Amino acid sequence: MSQFKSHAKEGYMLKSLNTICFYVLTILLLLFPAIAMAQQKINLTVGQIHVLPSENIARVAVGDGNVLNAVTDDDKEVVLFARAAGDTSLQLWDVDGNSKNYHITVGSAVQNRLQHEIRNMLNRIQNVKATVLGEKVIVEGERLSDADRERVQLLAKHYPQIIDMTSQIGWDQMVLLDVQILEIPRSFLQELGVSWQSNTVGGFNAGVVWDSVGRNLLTRPGEQALDAVLAQSHPLGYFGVNALLSSSLKAMTNEGKAVMLAQPQLMARSGATAEFLAGGEVPYAIADGNGNTQTVFKPYGVSLQITPRIEKNGIVRSSINVEVSSIDGSMALQGGPALKIRRTNTEFNVRSGETLVLSGFISRDQMQNMDKVPGMGDVPILSALFRSKKFQNQETELAIFVRPVVVSSDNEDMQRRIMRSQAIVDSSFEQQPLINVAIRQEVGSKAAQMPVSTQAKVQNGRVDVAKTFAAHHFYSRELPAFTVPKKSKLILRPLNSKKLKKGKVS
Known part of the structure; x- marks a missing residue:
């Protein structure tokens, strides 16, 4: 009994597989004519004649006879006459039943001439690329100077067919x-x-x-x-x-x-x-x-x-x-x-x-x-x-x-002006403490590093900063904290002078 059920199950699975293969084959057969009939695009101008070489032509069909006229010549080629501006389709069959499908676009002679003139003028501008899309001319380009952008904008003003998509230089002079x-x-x-x-x-x-x-x-x-x-x-x-x-x-x-x-x-x-x-x-x-x-x-x-x-x-x-x-x-x-x-x-x-x-x-x-x-x-x-x-x-x-x-x-000259202005601002206004202070690069030798806090050296009731700290070129606002005994004098030695500036410390 169990063997009978196993054979029945295998038969059901085989039948399902055959059904799936049948549907897949049917879909491929349906898609094959569509693939075979993929349209080819042909662009013409009003009054232009175009010849399509093809052998064993049995039948020709044109979608819009007002736009395009097609005539066969000894069943070896098809002669196309562009009559008016517009879009239409063309389909050819041979004696074996195979077909070819074409999409024909007929443009105005004036429009094509304008597009040709526009592209010639845009080609003279560096970093500009012109692409014809239907009746429009897409202008693309980056890092254009002000003079080049002005020329493109002037052309776009006189020719409505131009779509300006250019960009200027990021940093202007x-x-x-x-x-x-x-x-x-x-x-x-x-x-x-x-x-x-x-x-x-x-x-x-x-x-x-x-x-x-x-x-x-x-x-x-x-x-x-x-x-x-x-x-x-x-x-x-x-x-x-x-x-x-x-x-x-x-x-x-x-x-x-x-x-x-x-x-x-x-x-x-x-x-x-x-x-x-x-x-x-x-x-x-x-x-x-x-x-x-x-x-x-x-x-x-x-x-x-x-x-x-x-x-x-x-x-x-x-x-x-x-x-x-x-x-x-x-x-x-x-x-x-x-x-x-x-x-x-x-x-x-x-x-x-x-x-x-x-x-x-x-x-x-x-x-x-x-x-x-x-x-x-x-x-x-x-x-x-x-x-x-x-x-x-x-x-x-x-x-x-x-x-x-x-x-x-x-x-x-601009850098000197900025440095001079910054020096004037620093000398005239006291800089407020910042929340996020940048970490400075360490000095090469340890002897040149300044301690955060130290005990000042007192000689004869005077505090000598030069003997308290190691040799270091620093601004006055960068002077580290230190303690000074009461009733003592603080001596500051300038970097460019040997004279001592004395002042009482409160």
């Missing part, structure tokens, strides 16, 4: 903007070689020094100058080597011929805007649609907005917006005082370290308004300029010198 606002004699700029326009609109003066032989900026200002053929309402300025200019300004300041009104130093990354304002804010009362009154403030004084951009060749292309405003006492308004504004906006290209000069922002009527309007004597820069007797006699004028310098983190 920095530009140090050294600005000097001075009261200088009118003859000073002519002596440097700047030829100012005689007739100007709005009180602005502009000049430029140019080398007529080499067609470059003069390497030594003061040798020759040409009249600047510029629009009167758009002043440029002086370009030249800054060393000679700085020495001349410093000499004139020491002699009292020039007055330094302000000298801000601004730092901005390439493409960002640095702003400077010396003045104040005037309150205004405004009313909304419901009649509610609120107070807003509008700045006035001397305002600078500079946006530098670093090009590939090291040229600094900057946009500068200078505005000089003062309170106009001739107009009395209920909402608040009126402002008289003189503004200029220009772009200039200079090399790192060269200087631009803007002048002629103050006019005679502004000087007279100072005596009429209360509070104008407190405006920075303008108050000092108006109080000058030479300026009132029109012997001097306000000039703004802008000198952009490209700097980096490893710049020696």
